[in-house]
Amino acid sequence: MDPHALLGLQAGATAHEIKKAFRRLAMRWHPDRNPDPHAVEHFKQLRAAYETLIDAVLHPLQDEAPTAAETPSETAEGANDARTDESDGSDERTDVPTGADRYEDLELSFEDACCGGTVEVTVEDVETCEACEGSGRETLRHTRLCTHCHGSGRLRGKRGLTPCTHCSGRGYVTTQACGACGGSGQRHPARRLAVRIPAGALDGDEIRIARAGHPPPDDEPNGIPGDLVVHVHLAEHALYRLEGRNLRMTRPVSALRLLIGGEIAVPLPGGERQVTLQPGTAEARTLRIAGAGFPGRMGRPDGDLFIEFVPVMPRDIDDELRPLLEQLDTLLVRGHSRYLPDVAVWEDRWLGTPPPEA
Numbered sequence: 001m002d003p004h005a006l007l008g009l010q011a012g013a014t015a016h017e018i019k020k021a022f023r024r025l026a027m028r029w030h031p032d033r034n035p036d037p038h039a040v041e042h043f044k045q046l047r048a049a050y051e052t053l054i055d056a057v058l059h060p061l062q063d064e065a066p067t068a069a070e071t072p073s074e075t076a077e078g079a080n081d082a083r084t085d086e087s088d089g090s091d092e093r094t095d096v097p098t099g100a101d102r103y104e105d106l107e108l109s110f111e112d113a114c115c116g117g118t119v120e121v122t123v124e125d126v127e128t129c130e131a132c133e134g135s136g137r138e139t140l141r142h143t144r145l146c147t148h149c150h151g152s153g154r155l156r157g158k159r160g161l162t163p164c165t166h167c168s169g170r171g172y173v174t175t176q177a178c179g180a181c182g183g184s185g186q187r188h189p190a191r192r193l194a195v196r197i198p199a200g201a202l203d204g205d206e207i208r209i210a211r212a213g214h215p216p217p218d219d220e221p222n223g224i225p226g227d228l229v230v231h232v233h234l235a236e237h238a239l240y241r242l243e244g245r246n247l248r249m250t251r252p253v254s255a256l257r258l259l260i261g262g263e264i265a266v267p268l269p270g271g272e273r274q275v276t277l278q279p280g281t282a283e284a285r286t287l288r289i290a291g292a293g294f295p296g297r298m299g300r301p302d303g304d305l306f307i308e309f310v311p312v313m314p315r316d317i318d319d320e321l322r323p324l325l326e327q328l329d330t331l332l333v334r335g336h337s338r339y340l341p342d343v344a345v346w347e348d349r350w351l352g353t354p355p356p357e358a
């Protein structure tokens, strides 16, 4: 295909126009960014077209300073406004050219999600290499003997001698892989952003950090970057389960404590808390503490905390515990009509008759 048409240029395009066109297309078609299976091949064609055109315009001089249009912005610390996906998405910047929004996944701990805090998010940008304008090649000051064919222009293969692919059979080269980007045509500067997590972030929430997304289009010098949208993933937790904003957990407890009640510690994402167990039966029961679950956001109420207490009976009775349990059981039997009414009814019915004469 005609290199001008491939880059969307008119014949006679200037070096600046060629670079601009290639940079814009490279941003769209680079295989690192574009999952299209044809992206690799198309990007190669674009690069070849670019090399052909720029070579024709510039050779042998390189007199254009690289256009410094896209210096990476500094960290936008704490500049996020914590909108979520329920925001209406309206945008008042309609008249300003704006870069695309950028999406990043963020795995959050239960603790950070529940209590909020600041977490660091590293964003790797993809920028066209300034040194080679994205071509991945740099022009040598002097032509150099091809190191693959040692100047012969041919390589010995299975089918005998074939033209050297590294120098196109010329025996010498005029370019080499760009030293600044290693031939990829791109640089990947990393930005580290401090992202404020609102208390009560849930799995699937989106946190929007204004102007931390993709840069504005190249030909828009007054443009502003798009937003960075952080997609929250809440890690599974070994103890907690979330149902909406309600926080559930199971806590084993001594059956005797369930009987007599009292204060008992439970671990919460924000730290331990003492809760009061009412005296009751030694059966499993669930305590609900209103408002002690995940904090509400966007006008929604706080979730509740549900603690399921599971009774555990003593096991491996030893010499220290046995006499105490004997004493306890004696007391229970003596007052069985009060403490153990089921036992009392049963024994009254089935016991107390003398055994039949042998």
Ligand SMILES: [Zn+2]
Residues within 6 Å of the ligand: 146, 147, 148, 149, 150, 151, 152, 153, 154, 164, 165, 166, 167, 168, 169, 170, 171, 172
């Ligand atoms: Zn060669």
Ligand SMILES: [Zn+2]
Residues within 6 Å of the ligand: 129, 130, 131, 132, 133, 134, 135, 136, 137, 178, 179, 180, 181, 182, 183, 184, 185, 186
């Ligand atoms: Zn480069």
